[in-house]
Amino acid sequence: MTAAEVASPSSGRGGAFASILSIGTLLLIGILAFSIRLFSVIKYESVIHEFDPYFNYRVTQYLSKAGIYEFWNWFDDRTWYPLGRVIGGTVYPGLTLTAGTMWWVANALNIPLSVETACVFTAPVFSAFAAWSTYALTKEVKGIGAGLTAAALIAMVPSYISRSVAGSYDNEGVAIFALVFTFYLYLKTLNTGSLFYATLNALAYFYMVCSWGGYTFIINLIPMHVLLCIVTGRYSSRLYIAYSPLVILGTLLAALVPVVGFNAVMTSEHFASFLVFVILQVVAIVYYTKRILTPKAFRVAVAVVLTVGTIVALTLIAVLIALVATSPTKGWSGRSLSLLDPTYASKYIPIIASVSEHQPPTWPSYFMDINILAFLVPAGVIACFLPLSDSSTFVVLYLVTAVYFSGVMVRLMLVFAPAACIMSGIALSEAFGTLTLSVKYQIELPDPPTGPVAPVDQTAAGATSETSASATAADLAKDKSVSEKGKETLRERPKRSRKKEKESAEKSVVKKAPKKKASKVLPFEASAVAIVLLLLLVSFYVIHCVWAAAEAYSAPSIVLTSHTADGMHVFDDFREAYAWLSHNTEENDKVASWWDYGYQTTAMANRTVIVDNNTWNNTHIATVGMAMSSPERQAWEIYQTLDVKYVFVIFGGLVGYPSDDINKFLWMVRIGGGVFPHIKEADYLRDGQYRIDAQATPTMLNSLMYKLSYYRFAEATMDGKGYDRVRRTEIGKKSFKLTHFEEVFTTHHWMVRIYKLKPPKNRFRGKNKRRTKPMITDRRNEDPPYLWLTTLYRSVEVKCYLAKVPFGDVDGRQLESFWRHKYRN
């Protein structure tokens, strides 16, 4: 798609050589963007990560198996039992369809990919596309040099990497590409005024709507920009062509996506675009009449129209307000409201507030996620203002809104990252442009610098750039308005392949015989130092990004590792538990857990769950929360009404895994209490403190969550004291029995503990012999010293076994006998 753009970059003076060079650079950037995201595959394995990706993976599997029509009509009865969920109508299908198409194309070409492989590599592939469309976008704003720099920056910006490593198969992976590409096409339409690009723009917007709920950002940002243009007197026919068809076509296309449907015209997230559409029509008529009328007649016309127009406008606004007021939540959905009022979610919707990625970010997370770009962004903003154009106002507006949104939710840092990259790309490229230009200028003319202007601001500029850090060097370079034509190669080179290419880049520029007189030239030493400092800065960025990609953001979170003195430990408990569920329970058994694990359970264990990460029904989640916070007997009754057979909890106390259910428990209480008022948060807190030691409240110690987590825990710890390594305390209640639940499986590191609900006693008394045996616990009682050896041995065996045999093919009994055989002695 960027090929079309690449084909015509010879607008500068570089000609064929420059265009070939930039195509080559773009290719390399694409490869970089793809390969920097493969750390997760190399360090772990080619596996789907985290929670939501498992759902997307499952949907893709269904799509590839059943076909597109079945997919649209898919009613999933394995989740939200007993409600079920209409997947086809409630999912953003963009990602799934993309990966499904990729898989289909690969298979049609006789490349035997599995669906999983296609899913794992979707995000890296699309980050290469995103880098290319960033190039195209920035090129529209500030020319090829800035475009290439921005593309290189976004190829490895940690914030984007965190959502698009191989295996992170989530909407954002393709949505960022769609976002940037839509913006690019908007600017392209704005700059050319061609209906062709307007059509493409609407289609790109359609893809974005398909991919991510964040499309509302586009449909609000573009109207804002249009409004800004109108207010600042920059209206043009090109603006009309860029915006009006987009609203009409975009609305219709958005309404085609089932999950959006009539929301595209009914909710107030979209109203801004219609309002601006109407304003734009009015403005267009005004400009038209202004052109054909004499100034005097126009003044009369304005007077007439104003009197009539205010009345019409007032009635329109009244109708609009009435419409908004009648729709629920005043037409704004919860997530959008929490954007405008950051405290909204935590006040009213605990289920949104409970998700960590919906929290506001901390300052370090900015440094972690965009690193040096945070310093370069202001310089880029200044550069955008120097010759202010329609497209640079758009980029600035994008940046400002994205900064605000990223300040509200960590997750939206992702939207901010492309803006930061574009700005920094512009800043860096301008800086390199100025500096290398003055270096080259002085090499060419060894005489004292020409031009009467130079001496004054030379000294000023020189002094600052030497004393202050390189970031400020970029900043002040911005103040020198630089003509950027023909400097593409030069600006790009030092960025991509850093130090060693510098000399050759300089040479190539010298050869190209620049006739242009730089208006302002910095002294040679100052610019040389500044170039070196900038290169250093950029290489720090590269180092940081590679580190972030390799260490911070590659963990799949279903396989955990820890490094200790005696080497690396792998915690594969989740898959162990899911495999156990899938092999040892009946196919139609219902499994209850906290909603975080719903997607994984349906995807990996193929069992029906009560709630999952989709969180569309608050009451249902609250029911599970209530069950988890109730005493055993009540919880058992609640689960019995939900037809639940198995309950599992995530427990990190043995190995120190902090994001376990005990740490999430207060959220369960809050969400449960939000619907069922007899659950009170205060009952679980001792003097406002959440604790599980001897000081804990009786309600806490009797809650199902506590019991399921700490059942037999004290026996398992070395000294029998029950020391919880996450909470760093001894647990409050050590020896207790379960009356309505029985432990059926606990994973190697105790991270997942699965319990079975005992059947109702009065009806089945005496028939309880066919219980599933708790496998580990028995052995544990017999010979504790042997315990660690066996569990270790077993987990290795199981992993090998599972590796050899695909999940679906193992018969439950077969695996059980396999285990029995292993542990008979």
Added chain:
Amino acid sequence: MAGGGTTSDVRSLVSSLRSAYAATPVKLKIIDVYVLYALTTALVQVVYMGFVGSFPFNAFLSGVLSCVGTAVLAVCLRMQVNKENKEFRDIAPERAFADFVLCNVVLHLVIMNFLG
């Protein structure tokens, strides 16, 4: 606002509008009529909706948006082929028309799909 001689002002305004518009090339006038027609159709549909109700909402929506979309696209075309508009000198009228047709095709494919 428009104090005393309102009627005479309006009359002179209308006459100057008419004379200014008379200078428009015929091609653009044809487009104007087309736009007017499309807008009238949209208006008729909205009025009809007022009487009958918007029950098959997608039908109503696609009907109205089809008309409005057609009008908007025609306005875009008019801007591009208008000789007086200096912004579009590098877009030939033929190219503008081809783009217009493409956009219309996409629009009406979507609408056919949306009609249900």
